[in-house]
Amino acid sequence: MNQIRPSFLFPLLFRDVVFRIPAAEKILYLTFDDGPTPGVTPQVLDILQEYGAKASFFVCGEKVEKHPDLFHRICSEGHAVGNHTYSHLNGWKTVANSYLADVERAQKVVQSNLFRPPYGKLTWRQYRYLRKYYRIVLWDVMCGDYDPAVTSRSCCERIRRHAIPGSAVVFHDSEKAANKSPDVLEQTLKYFGGKGYRFEKMNLDSFETVVSPTCQVQKKS
Numbered sequence: 001m002n003q004i005r006p007s008f009l010f011p012l013l014f015r016d017v018v019f020r021i022p023a024a025e026k027i028l029y030l031t032f033d034d035g036p037t038p039g040v041t042p043q044v045l046d047i048l049q050e051y052g053a054k055a056s057f058f059v060c061g062e063k064v065e066k067h068p069d070l071f072h073r074i075c076s077e078g079h080a081v082g083n084h085t086y087s088h089l090n091g092w093k094t095v096a097n098s099y100l101a102d103v104e105r106a107q108k109v110v111q112s113n114l115f116r117p118p119y120g121k122l123t124w125r126q127y128r129y130l131r132k133y134y135r136i137v138l139w140d141v142m143c144g145d146y147d148p149a150v151t152s153r154s155c156c157e158r159i160r161r162h163a164i165p166g167s168a169v170v171f172h173d174s175e176k177a178a179n180k181s182p183d184v185l186e187q188t189l190k191y192f193g194g195k196g197y198r199f200e201k202m203n204l205d206s207f208e209t210v211v212s213p214t215c216q217v218q219k220k221s
Helices: 009-013 040-051 061-066 068-076 096-110 124-130 152-162 183-194
Strands: 027-031 058-059 080-083 167-174
Touching: 027 040, 027 061, 027 183, 040 068, 058 183, 061 068, 061 096, 068 183, 080 096, 080 183, 096 124, 152 183, 167 183
Parallel strands: 027 058, 027 167, 058 080
Antiparallel strands: none
């Protein structure tokens, strides 16, 4: 799933997953994964504030516990937050009970009914359970800022080529993206802002109501 666009088969199998939010107006949903991260998240927040843009941050519970001040700043500046597991697990490499326990652990500090699986990878069992309690959000444009082989210019070109009104665009406020993410974000805001786009957070009111999880993960007998 670490590609510019998800496979066309994925939306057919996971019909209630959000890949983009259809929009008649010029709106982009900028999203950030893997934070909060000192030295990166503050830069991202400063740039968003400068351009009057809102975004959605899919945060890891472990990092929220380590950097509560950054998490508080994200929330206090009016951005949306989502659960990105506690320890950034790969769903395809983690048994369901362990994965769901990790998500629940993150939920205790994140407290959001938005969820994005790291790497975009879930097993069918994980998906069927999580869909009961969360709105699962993936993307339709991945800029690739985490990849050392991809330049900032290429990241910007990917977004410009593939983003359309309602697109969910993925950036990372992580250590891997530290040298590219802020610059790519600013160039994206300049380019699309100049074309009349506005940048909004993913508002839960845009989705059907989902119940906040109070789930008990069953242990194997």
